[in-house]
Amino acid sequence: MRPVRRDEIVDYQTYEEEREAFRARVLEQKRARRVHLGEFLTFLFENHDTIRYQIQEMIRAERIVKEADIRHEIDTYNQLLGGEGELGCTLLIEIPDPERRPELLARWRALPERVYLRLADGRRVSALYDPAQVGEERLSSVQYLKFNVGAGEPVAVGVEGLPDLDGEAEFDEATRVALRQDLGLG
Numbered sequence: 001m002r003p004v005r006r007d008e009i010v011d012y013q014t015y016e017e018e019r020e021a022f023r024a025r026v027l028e029q030k031r032a033r034r035v036h037l038g039e040f041l042t043f044l045f046e047n048h049d050t051i052r053y054q055i056q057e058m059i060r061a062e063r064i065v066k067e068a069d070i071r072h073e074i075d076t077y078n079q080l081l082g083g084e085g086e087l088g089c090t091l092l093i094e095i096p097d098p099e100r101r102p103e104l105l106a107r108w109r110a111l112p113e114r115v116y117l118r119l120a121d122g123r124r125v126s127a128l129y130d131p132a133q134v135g136e137e138r139l140s141s142v143q144y145l146k147f148n149v150g151a152g153e154p155v156a157v158g159v160e161g162l163p164d165l166d167g168e169a170e171f172d173e174a175t176r177v178a179l180r181q182d183l184g185l186g
Contacts, residue, residue, distance in 0.1 A: 001084075004051050009055055015060055019056075023053070035175060051078065087147045103176060107164070110161070130145040
C-alpha cells in the first residue's frame with residue numbers, strides 16, 4: 001500500500017475548496033471497505049485515499065499549519081496502512097449504551113488477539129495489533145489492526161473465542177474487489 005506523501009497534502013484552505021468532491025469519493029471507497037460483524041463491531045479496511053482523507057480532515061479541524069505538525073500527522077496516519085501483503089484496518093467497537101460500555105470493553109480485552117481474516121484457501125490470518133491499545137482494565141473502543149495476508153485473498157473477517165462476539169462476516173463482492181486492488185492482486 002502506497003503511503004501518503006507530503007506533496008499530496010494541501011493546506012486547510014485549499015482543501016476546503018476540493019473537500020466536497022474528495023469526501024464523496026472517499027466515502028464511496030469506505031462503503032466497499034466497511035464490514036459489520038454482529039451487533040458491536042465495524043471493520044474499516046484502510047487504503048491510501050482513506051488515510052489521506054483522515055490527514056486532511058485533521059489538518060482542517062485543528063487548523064494545522066506548522067510543517068512539523070503536518071509531517072507528524074502524515075507519519076502517524078501512514079502507520080495505519082499495511083505494508084506489502086498487509087491490510088490495515090480500523091476496528092470500531094460500537095456500544096451505544098454508555099452504562100454498559102465500560103463493562104463490555106473490560107470483558108472484551110482479548111478481542112484484538114481473537115480477530116482473524118479468512119482467506120480464499122481457508123487459512124486464517126490473525127490480526128497484528130499494538131498491545132498499548134489494550135489497557136490494564138479495558139481496551140480502547142477504536143483498535144488499529146493489520147493483517148499479513150501475503151498473496152492470499154481475504155474473503156471474511158471473524159472473531160473466535162469471545163462468546164459475546166464470536167462469528168464471521170463474509171465479504172461481499174465489492175469488498176473482495178476493493179481488498180484485492182489494495183493488495184495489488186488485480
